[in-house]
Amino acid sequence: MSETARVVSQPLPVGSVGKLSGGWWGMIALIVTEASLFGYLLFTYFYLAAQSGQDWPPTGLPGLLIPGINTIILLASSAAFWAGERRIQQGGTRSSIFGFIAAIALGSAFVAIQLLEWKNKTFSINSDLYGSLYFTITGFHLCHVIIGLGVLLLLLAWTMMGYFDHKRHVAITIGGVYWHFVDVVWLFVFSALYLSPYLQRG
Amino acid sequence: MAATDAPQYRIDPPLERIPEMGRIPAGSAIEARLEKIWETAPGWRGWLSTVDHKTIGVRYLVTAFLFLVIGGIEALFLRIQLAGPDMAFLTPEQYNQLFTMHGVTMIFLYALPVLSGFSNYLWPLLLGSRDMAFPRLNALSYWIFLFAGLFMYISFPLGQAPNAGWFNYVPFSGPIYNTGPNIDVFALGMVLLGISTTVGSINFVVTLFRMRAPGMTINRVPILVWGTLTASVANLFAIPAVSLAFFLLWLDRQIGAHFFDVANNGQPLLWQHLFWIFGHPWVYVVVLPAMGIVSDALPTFCRRPLVGYTAVALATMATMLLGFGVWVHHMFATGLPTVALSIFGAASMVISIPSAVAVFAWIATIWLGKPVFKTPFLFFAGFVALFIIGGMSGVMTAAVPLDWQLNETYFIVAHLHYVLLGINVFPVVGAIYYWFPKFTGRMMSEKLGKWSFWTMFIGFNAGFFPMHIAGLLGMPRRIYTYPSRMGWDEVNLITTVGSFIFAVGVLIFLVNVVLSVKRGARAGANPWDAPTLEWAVSSPPPAYNFATIPTIASRHPLWEGRIEGEEEHSRTKLEEGYLLMRGRETLGTSPIDAKPVVILKMPEDSYTPFLVGLFVSLLFVGLLLHSWTFTALMAALSCAALSSWMWPRRKLGQRTTRHGPASAGRGGEGP
Ligand code: HEM
Numbered sequence: 089m090s091e092t093a094r095v096v097s098q099p100l101p102v103g104s105v106g107k108l109s110g111g112w113w114g115m116i117a118l119i120v121t122e123a124s125l126f127g128y129l130l131f132t133y134f135y136l137a138a139q140s141g142q143d144w145p146p147t148g149l150p151g152l153l154i155p156g157i158n159t160i161i162l163l164a165s166s167a168a169f170w171a172g173e174r175r176i177q178q179g180g181t182r183s184s185i186f187g188f189i190a191a192i193a194l195g196s197a198f199v200a201i202q203l204l205e206w207k208n209k210t211f212s213i214n215s216d217l218y219g220s221l222y223f224t225i226t227g228f229h230l231c232h233v234i235i236g237l238g239v240l241l242l243l244l245a246w247t248m249m250g251y252f253d254h255k256r257h258v259a260i261t262i263g264g265v266y267w268h269f270v271d272v273v274w275l276f277v278f279s280a281l282y283l284s285p286y287l288q289r290g
Numbered sequence: 291m292a293a294t295d296a297p298q299y300r301i302d303p304p305l306e307r308i309p310e311m312g313r314i315p316a317g318s319a320i321e322a323r324l325e326k327i328w329e330t331a332p333g334w335r336g337w338l339s340t341v342d343h344k345t346i347g348v349r350y351l352v353t354a355f356l357f358l359v360i361g362g363i364e365a366l367f368l369r370i371q372l373a374g375p376d377m378a379f380l381t382p383e384q385y386n387q388l389f390t391m392h393g394v395t396m397i398f399l400y401a402l403p404v405l406s407g408f409s410n411y412l413w414p415l416l417l418g419s420r421d422m423a424f425p426r427l428n429a430l431s432y433w434i435f436l437f438a439g440l441f442m443y444i445s446f447p448l449g450q451a452p453n454a455g456w457f458n459y460v461p462f463s464g465p466i467y468n469t470g471p472n473i474d475v476f477a478l479g480m481v482l483l484g485i486s487t488t489v490g491s492i493n494f495v496v497t498l499f500r501m502r503a504p505g506m507t508i509n510r511v512p513i514l515v516w517g518t519l520t521a522s523v524a525n526l527f528a529i530p531a532v533s534l535a536f537f538l539l540w541l542d543r544q545i546g547a548h549f550f551d552v553a554n555n556g557q558p559l560l561w562q563h564l565f566w567i568f569g570h571p572w573v574y575v576v577v578l579p580a581m582g583i584v585s586d587a588l589p590t591f592c593r594r595p596l597v598g599y600t601a602v603a604l605a606t607m608a609t610m611l612l613g614f615g616v617w618v619h620h621m622f623a624t625g626l627p628t629v630a631l632s633i634f635g636a637a638s639m640v641i642s643i644p645s646a647v648a649v650f651a652w653i654a655t656i657w658l659g660k661p662v663f664k665t666p667f668l669f670f671a672g673f674v675a676l677f678i679i680g681g682m683s684g685v686m687t688a689a690v691p692l693d694w695q696l697n698e699t700y701f702i703v704a705h706l707h708y709v710l711l712g713i714n715v716f717p718v719v720g721a722i723y724y725w726f727p728k729f730t731g732r733m734m735s736e737k738l739g740k741w742s743f744w745t746m747f748i749g750f751n752a753g754f755f756p757m758h759i760a761g762l763l764g765m766p767r768r769i770y771t772y773p774s775r776m777g778w779d780e781v782n783l784i785t786t787v788g789s790f791i792f793a794v795g796v797l798i799f800l801v802n803v804v805l806s807v808k809r810g811a812r813a814g815a816n817p818w819d820a821p822t823l824e825w826a827v828s829s830p831p832p833a834y835n836f837a838t839i840p841t842i843a844s845r846h847p848l849w850e851g852r853i854e855g856e857e858e859h860s861r862t863k864l865e866e867g868y869l870l871m872r873g874r875e876t877l878g879t880s881p882i883d884a885k886p887v888v889i890l891k892m893p894e895d896s897y898t899p900f901l902v903g904l905f906v907s908l909l910f911v912g913l914l915l916h917s918w919t920f921t922a923l924m925a926a927l928s929c930a931a932l933s934s935w936m937w938p939r940r941k942l943g944q945r946t947t948r949h950g951p952a953s954a955g956r957g958g959e960g961p
């Protein structure tokens with residue numbers, strides 16, 4: 089073992105640790121491709137809206153109150169998760185559980201309100217072009233929220249089973265960034281579907 | 291502290307340790323132990339559960355070649371039908387389905403998967419790692435590819451295969467004009483295949499940034515790696531466009547949505563935008579890795595390093611970047627504003643510049659080297675020639691006025707085959723000749739090899755060059771027959787004869803493969819005296835690839851000391867390196883300069899990738915059949931399988947360990 093240059097002399101972490109883990113990088117790559125997907129969805133929306141030559145949306149301006157509240161609920165869910173994750177990093181595994189439960193509850197509330205919002209619409213996915221766009225885009229997003237909730241439930245279960253501590257909790261980091269991504273995407277969807285018509289109408 | 295974790299580490303790895311260095315002599319007891327750690331169970335269990343990138347790579351190659359043969363047979367049917375005027379060998383509808391399935395098979399089920407096969411097999415060997423970043427994801431991407439391929443052929447035996455061409459334009463592919471299951475099979479199949487391509491691409495991207503041997507800095511990775519990396523990054527941005535397009539089409543067809551429905555303000559042009567935003571980058575996705583293969587393998591036969599490594603690597607990325615800006619050149623004839631046409635036309639011309647850089651690099655490499663005329667060299671040199679012809683006809687169609695003339699004629703068919711066969715099939719076959727000894731431990735026959743090359747090369751040019759003329763004579767593409775008075779009889783007959791000669795060449799190649807697997811001469815580790823890392827390990831390589839993780843000091847580790855003008859002091863270390871054998875382990879390094887940063891725990895073989903692949907594919911079958919309960923059941927099963935996949939394991943260091951604060955490892959694992 090004589091002339092081995094560049095031998096590592098400090099210990100290296102073993103296994104999946106935070107941003108050194110493959111999973112973290114994989115999640116970032118997944119987010120890039122998912123973000124493109126939503127990018128193309130919104131491209132589709134604006135392209136068809138611009139080409140349609142009608143008043144847009146044809147059913148009149150969307151109400152902002154309930155979706156606005158819902159947006160705040162979803163953002164709060166992100167914040168709750170973030171707080172839980174911080175607690176784990178500081179070694180407070182127990183109290184992190186409350187953060188995760190709050191995140192799940194808020195996320196579920198978002199889903200419930202969104203489903204109500206769907207129910208109150210006078211159009212449907214096959215009634216007209218706007219309906220197709222509205223339900224497809226919000227549907228894509230809702231699917232992501234539901235999958236994200238599934239992930240959060242798993243993370244909660246794993247935390248309660250004592251799998252994680254301040255040194256090892258890579259699943260939390262990775263699952264968390266997905267959840268934040270889903271929430272940020274909503275801001276774009278919300279701006280496109282709910283806010284942009286107001287701008288266009290001026 | 292060494293004593294406390296020694297009996298424990300099999301279950302609870304310490305959270306950090308100093309990686310042990312050492313040598314593992316061939317045939318030693320430690321080597322046997324390493325072998326045991328990485329081996330796959332024999333029999334069907336290992337067959338369904340293996341995550342070895344080499345096995346997966348070979349599967350990709352074999353499956354893709356099967357699809358090439360199927361697509362080729364479909365093409366020969368087309369050519370029989372077109373051999374003379376007014377033939378009735380195929381009905382018009384059969385012709386439509388066959389040319390569609392030919393295009394779909396070649397473009398989606400052969401051209402990229404075959405390159406993924408090479409990359410899967412070669413990447414870890416080229417980079418000095420023991421596997422890809424996500425071995426299980428790798429298995430998943432293969433299974434879904436296989437199932438998606440079968441899916442797209444589901445309706446073929448019923449005579450209801452996709453029939454609207456590989457780019458599947460609406461409104462012809464919409465619910466009004468195309469009522470059978472044909473297009474639904476294509477649409478759902480493409481979304482399914484997109485999953486495979488996406489997870490495969492993620493795997494390549496992360497592997498590049500995490501899994502290189504120490505010292506394999508970013509400017510030392512082989513060009514094949516650059517090619518596949520570029521293609522994979524592009525896929526991350528491009529695949530969602532096509533998956534979305536097909537999904538929206540499926541909604542239009544089955545749910546009654548209106549995205550492409552003109553009567554309700556939908557826009558058929560939306561399809562073209564979404565499709566070609568994906569489609570043009572895709573053309574580079576299926577050629578850049580193949581160009582990378584040539585850039586890496588050609589120098590071996592020129593006995594000198596590639597001329598202009600940096601320029602070629604940069605050109606690879608520049609091509610892709612530009613590739614995202616030129617999709618509109620597929621829509622020159624759709625009545626877009628003139629300004630748009632000019633801009634995109636100009637961009638399409640500019641894109642030939644980086645390609646030209648690569649061509650000059652190859653020519654210079656041949657020119658300045660001492661070529662050895664083995665079979666792989668012939669294929670690579672043939673590729674350069676075809677590339678030039680295909681490139682020229684491409685530049686011609688980038689000129690907007692000329693495109694109006696040539697659009698939808700056989701000139702386009704000629705161009706696309708020169709590009710796809712020239713830049714994909716020829717390098718791929720050459721690459722099989724080149725790496726066959728690594729895959730199997732045996733050489734392929736040179737004699738049959740030369741025969742296969744010349745038959746393919748002559749047949750190809752005889753078959754496809756006349757198509758340019760047919761195009762200039764005004765013959766439209768996608769016609770199932772033509773009357774004699776058009777003056778197209780001779781060119782078509784020549785084309786058909788040439789196609790069959792080409793097919794015979796491919797057959798000779800396949801015969802050569804089959805014979806050589808059993809009876810080829812034994813190959814050593816490095817039969818071509820090649821420079822790159824994959825040739826440092828035995829042929830075929832052991833399950834763990836590298837007994838010790840090497841330390842790399844140059845672009846051509848096996849040619850060090852022979853190349854003029856290189857630095858003297860640094861030398862790659864192959865014999866001695868990181869041992870890493872407490873379970874499946876490899877080294878994670880930093881993205882740019884490849885400094886060791888983490889010891890990665892690699893997963894064991896597992897059935898979950900197969901199960902997830904199966905359930906997800908069945909979910910698509912459920913959608914196709916409108917069986918919503920079945921679909922929901924499969925979705926639930928997929929989620930269950932995925933949760934078990936993601937379940938944090940102590941063995942992989944994903945969970946907290948029992949013995950509290952980290953204990954540094956001991957160095958006593960080595961000899
Ligand atoms: C034996 C070799 C081959 C022969 C004889 C052949 C022949 C043909 C013919 C006759 C057509 C139909 C032209 C028309 O009616 O418009 C066609 C279309 C096509 N071929 Fe090939 N081909 C061969 C190999 C390949 C390969 C290797 C690829 C790709 C890697 C490929 C990709 C395509 C594509 C994308 C189309 C267009 C399909 C469409 O119009 O939708 N072909 N080929």
Ligand SMILES: [Cu+2]
Pocket residue numbers: 569570573616617619620
């Ligand atoms: Cu193009």
